Amino acid sequence: MTDPIQKNALTASIADGVLRLKGDFTVWTLHDLPAGADETSGIDLSEVYHLDTAGAWYLLGRESAGARIEGLSGGQAGFVDMVRNARPEPDPEAPALKSWRALLERTGRRVVEALGYARELAEYQGRFLAAVGRAIRHPRDFRFTSLVYHCQETGMRAVPIVALMSFLIGVVLAFQGSMQLQRFGAEIFVIDLIAVSVLRELGILLTAIIVAGRTASALTASIGSMKMNEEVDAMRTLGLDPDMVLILPRVLALIITLPILGLISNLFGLFGGALMSWIELGISPSMFKYRLLADISVDHVIVGLSKAPVFAMIIGVIGCHAGMKVGKDAESLGAQTSTAVVAAIFAVIVADALFSIFFAEIGL
Amino acid sequence: MTENVIEVRGLRNQFGRHVVHDQLDLDIRRGEILGVVGGSGTGKSVLLRTIVGLNRPAAGTVRVFGQDLKTLSGFAREAIERRWGVMFQNGALFSSLSVRENVEVPLQAIPGLSPESRKALAELKVSMAGLPWLANEKYPSDLSGGMKKRAGLARALALDPEIVFLDEPTAGLDPIGADAFDHLIVELRDALNLSVFMVTHDLDTLHACCDRIAVLAEKRVLTTGTMADMLKVDHPWVHEYFHGPRARAATTTERGKE
Known part of the structure; x- marks a missing residue:
């Protein structure tokens, strides 16, 4: 060498x-x-x-x-x-537990952690509601500019992707549905298929999933980087309540914009389905419109859109909570961001399943 | 106090039209602790970064162990880099590794060193930098500012370098912690025969450890010398720096100690 x-x-x-x-x-x-x-x-x-x-x-x-x-x-x-x-003096090591006891301990810790996570989410939900209450009592504390900004960020900017995705889902549903229904000679029911599935489930669920991916990560990143930089602590010392300044406008913006995005998604889904039915089965747009208005109850739209604010709340609370949990290193920011997205999408799907059971029980 | 381990000659650094250094000369001798002081924005950190090769100078030469860094490449350069250690201002520890693993990173370059020896040597370095045993398995995000600096020093010392660069080693430490750090640096210098290039603002550190002080001003090294020499310089900035109220406090406590 x-x-x-x-x-x-x-x-x-x-x-x-x-x-x-x-x-x-x-x-x-x-x-x-x-x-x-x-x-x-x-x-x-x-x-x-x-x-x-x-x-x-x-x-x-x-x-x-x-x-x-x-x-x-x-x-x-x-x-x-x-x-x-x-020379370092090693500290005496803690006696190692037997394997089954270690397993038990790990399981116990995980369970407590999971329960703690649920408790914290409930806490953030409560903090958001308290902030809403405070904003109603003291409207001057409410940051209207911030709300408008976040409506634009989470709502306006998501319109193209949501519209495109719903349009394609409508196209796919019409195409696949027509293939199956043609075998029974029941092509016309493709309209019911598209309308019910888009209006009741898919429109709002897929919108919520896209928004969960887009906005939950953005919420975690924006609040998390402020947390990392001690800006959140600085805010507290300046007498600003992070709940009012950070959480309220962001979650409220989601609650306002998600139903609107859901409506846009419904429209584009139906449009895509109508277009494909016309091309594939020769169902004219006027026929589509006629059957849609005659056969499909408006209940489906109500059921679909009524889920939107709940999904919005879930996404917002999970995103803000993850942001507030970011520590002082960049690694925790990355970890929390991906956790937030996964947790938000998972929670939205679970909530959708619960809604299905609920609406089936009350017969809507 | 004979051989120069670092010789900087005619150094010029500029960012766009902003000239930071011009015609800068500086020597660091073997076994000495050199303190570099200067006002904010006089390019103390830029000088450090230039010497260790993180910043390409616009003109001038930097000779380390008698070799011009610009002409070196590849293996020869790596060999030089193993003979110095750098401690960055906030430790610059790898956040995904524990303290011990951080110190092990430079040791991984050694062929044939077994993982057990590497672990033990890293633990020894962590202990030499004045960290408790418990710190070995901690991650940088769990450490206080002072502990991060010590861990950064442990990593800089991992290969027993001949030169150590310290960027503001005592900034942000409490006086007791800073004092302990000063002692640590002197102790390690004596034990390992280190040459230390230290950027600092801390007058107590300058008093306590530095053999020589270099003052950066007017884009060059305005003057170098011992603390006693500095007190005699009548350049207005230098005078203000070493005769200001903080400086007086540092000198009196130092005299009280002796």
Whole structure:
């Protein structure tokens, strides 16, 4: 090797149970020790020019195993003493639990963590509602500009993606539905299929999933980076309530815009379905409109859109909570952002399932 | 006090039209602790970054161990880089690794070093930097500012370097912590025969550890010398710096100690 660090390579020889070292005994040459070096009863260092902490560490390890250390120069001996004094003292390790007990403990911790998460989400829900109450009592504390800004960010800017996605879903439903229904000669029912599935379930659910991906991550990132920078703490010391300044406008903006996005999604879904029915089955748009108005109850739209504010609340609360949980390092910001998206999408789907049961029970 | 480990000659640094350094000369001798002071924006950190090669100078040469850094490449440069350690202002620890793993990173460059030895050496360095055993398994986000600096120092010292660069080592530490850090640096210098390049604003640190002080002003090193020399310089900024109320407090406490 032409490494200039190894100015003097280490040569080691073992004679009469004594390890004789010559050259530089450093971290770079530590592995040059010959086999059997660890079994010698003494180490002679009189020809070692340069000794570093790694070398001293090796010597100390051998010394405590009973080997004699000889031939250190005065400076080197002082150096070895310095390293000796600096050697870390391991703390006694906690006794390891038996495997099944460790498993039990881990499971217990996970369960408590999960319950704690649910409790915290409930807390943030409560904080949001308290902030709403406060905004009603003291309208001057409410940040209207911020609300408008977030409506634009979460609502307006999501319109193109939501519209495109719903249009495509309508197209797919019409196409797949017509293929199946044609076999029974019941093509006309494709209109019912599209209308019920889009209006009742898919329109709002897919919108909520897109918004959960888009906005929950944005909420976590924006609040989280402020948290990381201690801006949230600064806000508290300045007498600003983060609930009012950060959480209320963001969640409220979601609650306002998600039903509107859901409505847009419904319209584009129906439009896509109508277009595909026309192309594939020759059902004219006027026929589509006629059957839609005659056969499909407005209840479906109500059922669909009534879920929107609840989904919005779920997404907003999960996003804001994750943002507030960000620590001081960038890594926790990334981790919390992805957790927020996954949790928000999961929670939206669970809530949708619960809604289905609920509406089935009350017969809507 | 003979050999110069670092020689900076005719250095010029500029960002766009803003010239930070012009015709800057600076020497660091083997085994000394050099304190670099200067007002905010005089390019102390830029100088440090230039010497360690993070910043390309517009003109001038930086010679480390007698070799011009600009002409070196690849293996030779890496070899030089292993002979110095840098402690950044906030430790610049890798946040995904624990303190011990952070210190192990430079040790991974050594061929043939077993993982157990690497672990033990890293633990030794952590302890030498004055951190408790418990800190080994902690992550940077769990550490206080002072502990981060110590962990950064432990990583800088991992390969027993000959030169250590410290960027504001005592900034943001409480006086007791700063004092302990000063002692640590002197102790390590004495034990490991380090040369230390220290950017600092802390007058107590300058008093307590630095053998020589270099003052950056007017885009160059205005003057270098011991603390006693500094007190005699009659450049207005230098005078203000070393004779201001804070400086007087630092000198009197230092005299009281001796």
